[in-house]
Amino acid sequence: MAKPKVLILTGDAAESLEVMYPYQRLLEEGYDVKIAAPAKKKLHFVVHDFEPGYDTYTEKPGYSWEADFAFQDVNPAEYAAVVIPGGRAPEYIRNNGDCRRIVQHFFQQEKPVAQICHAAQVLIASGVLEGKRTAAYPALEPDVRAAGAEFVNSEAVIDGQMISARAWPDHPAWMREFIKLLRQKAPVEAQRATAR
Numbered sequence: 001m002a003k004p005k006v007l008i009l010t011g012d013a014a015e016s017l018e019v020m021y022p023y024q025r026l027l028e029e030g031y032d033v034k035i036a037a038p039a040k041k042k043l044h045f046v047v048h049d050f051e052p053g054y055d056t057y058t059e060k061p062g063y064s065w066e067a068d069f070a071f072q073d074v075n076p077a078e079y080a081a082v083v084i085p086g087g088r089a090p091e092y093i094r095n096n097g098d099c100r101r102i103v104q105h106f107f108q109q110e111k112p113v114a115q116i117c118h119a120a121q122v123l124i125a126s127g128v129l130e131g132k133r134t135a136a137y138p139a140l141e142p143d144v145r146a147a148g149a150e151f152v153n154s155e156a157v158i159d160g161q162m163i164s165a166r167a168w169p170d171h172p173a174w175m176r177e178f179i180k181l182l183r184q185k186a187p188v189e190a191q192r193a194t195a196r
Helices: 016-029 089-093 097-108 117-125 138-146 168-185 188-195
Strands: 005-009 032-037 042-049 058-066 081-084 113-116 157-159 162-165
Touching (some): 005 016, 005 097, 016 032, 016 058, 016 081, 081 097, 081 117, 081 168, 089 117, 113 168, 117 162, 162 168
Parallel strands (some): 005 032, 005 081, 081 113, 113 162
Antiparallel strands (some): 157 162
16 A cells, blocks of 8 residues: 655745755655655745844755646645745745645644745735734734734644754754654554555
8 A cells, every 4th residue: 555645845945944844854754755845846945034133034055846736736735744944945835836735734634734934925825814822923913813823832732743943953843743743634553564
């Protein structure tokens, strides 16, 4: 039997660590992980860091990685869960109707969702954040509140099937909670046992 599949929704200028850490961590757990973006192409990620004298984060070039699919080619019913990284990608992928369609599917079907940093912008545009408790990059607190959600300044916020975090320093707690949820909802071990 095939491994459970996890989808990552991202694009150019996503935060390198927020794509690659969950990608590799989920592979390590035995999941089949695919990356979808506005187009099937080589994506260019960035590194956001903090430098003395700047009021906000700085941006430097990060890793490049191939997208497996364009959003329009994704059937979300094939996936057990979704991860939405931050960086600058959310500010424009949220405008993609297929991206919003995919996000709405995961919420409507109550499947596990991991979102971090600026990913809240995608959830707001998809109309799925209202009434929820969520972490996000702290600069998005006004956006989260305007969308009718509760902003929580914490490393791993659990609201039903959604696990959220502020930014890449929260990775250990964020992925720990997401993997715990995945093991309940789409366990790899059960798939392995039935494959024997």
